[in-house]
Amino acid sequence: MSKFAKTHEPPYYAVIFTSQRTDIDKGYEKMANRMVDLASQEKGFLGIESARDSELGITISYWDSMDAIKNWKENSAHKIAQEKGKTEWYKNYSVRICKVERDYSF
């Protein structure tokens, strides 16, 4: 599978999630994979791109509408993961909700 998200023509929406991990594992990878699976089943999900190195992780999910983003934020399994993220997995993170206005690729 390509690691690039295949999104349609703009406009669409992006959630930029930038994070630094703690040293605590406790099922992190399993949860992360499950969240990708669950998100991709949500209505309006377009794709996801992710990279992590020793200093920072960036995950960007792409969505058809703001409503789709809101629904995903309220997904019950996702809410549990968000809580556990704060108490165990992440030292700190930031979330940015964006409207993608233009795109191109090479």
Place this chain on the structure above:
Amino acid sequence: MSKFAKTHEPPYYAVIFTSQRTDIDKGYEKMANRMVDLASQEKGFLGIESARDSELGITISYWDSMDAIKNWKENSAHKIAQEKGKTEWYKNYSVRICKVERDYSF
């Protein structure tokens, strides 16, 4: 220095650059560092976040306005780097120009 970009209250703009590298080095890291230096001197530059693993690299630069993004795209040293990126450093990449509408952090 924190690896997180310190951006002001939305709205502001983001350029999401997702890429896969070739095996060609030829001054890549030096160029990448120089581009960060040059970008940060541009009017309207707010910050940058970057992560790369074996599969994908993601760099997000944040800007005060669309005009600032246009100016940076036209920066002459940046244009040379863009050309060299296509012929040497990148197998493929995508660029997305976004308006950040909301953000929060933990």
